[in-house]
Amino acid sequence: MRQLLFIIFMLGITARGYSQFELNKSFKVIPPKVTVPPVKADKAPPKVDNKDPFAVIPKVDPKKVEPITEDPTYSNGIEPEPFSMVVKKKDFDDPGAVVMQKMSKNLDKTLVREGLKEDSRYLVKIDVNFGDIRTKSEYFEIKCRDFGQIDGDLIKATLNSQDVRSRLLLQNEYQVFRIYFKEGINIFELEALNRGALGGNTAEFQIYDDKGILVRSDFWENWDTGVKGKFIIVKE
DSSP states (O other), X not given: OHHHHHXXXXXXXXXXXXXXXXXXHHOXXXXXXOOOOXXXXXXXXXXXXXXXXXXXXXXXXXXXXXXOOSOTTOOTTXXXXXXXXXXXXXXXXXXXXXXXXXXXXXXXXXXXXXXXXXXXXXXXXXXXXXXXXXXXXXXXXXXXXOOSOOSOOEEEEEETTEEEEEEEEXXXXXXXXXXXXXXXEEEEEEEEOOOBTTBSEEEXXXXXXXXXXXXXXXXXXXXXXXXXXXXXXXXX
């Protein structure tokens, strides 16, 4: 019985082996299908814009290329400010005060330009000699006025160191006074007692003899306090 079962088992293995061999012999491998996507004919490749500065390589002349500076900070010759822990005072100035100071300067410039204020930078600080006057007249009539803006200019008139007018306020109209002099040399002086509210002392004067003839006329401008105008009157 065991032999019969063994023979049947062997026959089954032999039949299966033959059937597998025939299957392998007749089997064919099918290669995978490769598909290529179609290319649209109406779509052209993008063109390079020659106007684009990044699309064109610039031409550089090696002879015109300047060497790189040796200064590591590349300061172009400008030396950097040294480091300091001291803070400048101007960094903490009051912005309002700075604006007011600038406005004041602009106002001063405008007043000077319009003739409403004398520039204190050009004040006359030395005495002025108006020259000699020779005459046979018994007296002179002096006329004085402020030829600029009326801003409180004061003058003093003296003859031979004696006050003729100790404090004369100059106005728009002429103010008149007389001086009587002695034979020979007489010293007549006009002195600026102050500077006006708009700047230096300004005045115009006229001198007439006892017959009403104009002897001398002149003016001064932008005098500082204490400046004198000197006349030497010689009575013949």
